[in-house]
Amino acid sequence: xxxxxxxxxxxxxxxxxxxxxxxxxxxxxxxxxxxxxxxxxxxxxxxxxxxxxxxxxxxxxxxxxxxxxxxxxxxxxxxxxxxxxxxxxxxxxxxxxxxxxxxxxxxxxxx
Amino acid sequence: xxxxxxxxxxxxxxxxxxxxxxxxxxxxxxxxxxxxxxxxxxxxxxxxxxxxxxxxxxxxxxxxxxxxxxxxxxxxxxxxxxxxxxxxxxxxxxxxxxxxxxxxxxxxxxxx
Numbered sequence: 001x002x003x004x005x006x007x008x009x010x011x012x013x014x015x016x017x018x019x020x021x022x023x024x025x026x027x028x029x030x031x032x033x034x035x036x037x038x039x040x041x042x043x044x045x046x047x048x049x050x051x052x053x054x055x056x057x058x059x060x061x062x063x064x065x066x067x068x069x070x071x072x073x074x075x076x077x078x079x080x081x082x083x084x085x086x087x088x089x090x091x092x093x094x095x096x097x098x099x100x101x102x103x104x105x106x107x108x109x110x111x
Numbered sequence: 112x113x114x115x116x117x118x119x120x121x122x123x124x125x126x127x128x129x130x131x132x133x134x135x136x137x138x139x140x141x142x143x144x145x146x147x148x149x150x151x152x153x154x155x156x157x158x159x160x161x162x163x164x165x166x167x168x169x170x171x172x173x174x175x176x177x178x179x180x181x182x183x184x185x186x187x188x189x190x191x192x193x194x195x196x197x198x199x200x201x202x203x204x205x206x207x208x209x210x211x212x213x214x215x216x217x218x219x220x221x222x223x
Contacts, residue, residue, distance in 0.1 A: 002154060042200065042215035043155070056209040090154050098143055098204060100211065102154030
């Protein structure tokens with residue numbers, strides 16, 4: 001158990017819909033990262049937050065957005081969903097050391 | 112453009128032998144490298160890391176080697192155990208940034 005929690009574990013929705021994925025980092029970690037893993041692909045970095053502020057941005061679509069709240073949990077919002085958005089979405093957190101601890105992921109299926 | 116490449120999608124090794132997983136990168140500005148292990152239906156788990164100022168780091172059965180001139184990273188597992196069967200990802204971070212680039216993974220199967 002990494003100490004990072006993600007909800008929900010599975011999500012099935014339809015094209016055009018909007019969903020919110022939630023992540024709670026390890027206790028004391030200020031950084032939260034979001035990744036997307038599509039079938040047979042590596043982990044694609046989406047975005048990073050540090051203590052509530054956006055710190056780095058990767059290949060995140062404009063239809064996607066994220067935020068980190070004062071209690072340090074983070075949410076990833078995916079809107080106008082397309083079939084190609086079906087993937088595993090991982091959240092990771094880190095503290096002072098540059099080692100990321102990953103949550104179990106949310107499997108999103110868009111029908 | 113894939114800056115971190117794991118060219119072997121899969122690898123099979125006999126129990127007790129050495130497993131060598133390879134990773135190549137193209138960006139000379141990467142200064143920190145990590146290996147993660149991933150079991151099905153779980154998130155990646157950190158294994159071992161190495162800074163670009165070193166060429167080797169060891170932790171128990173796991174050793175990571177860094178060859179900066181070749182832009183090549185490898186993970187050695189000795190001896191390999193059936194429980195090591197998983198997908199292994201290498202990742203790299205560019206100095207001065209907070210972005211981590213992951214490879215596509217190598218599926219290791221350790222045969223009993």
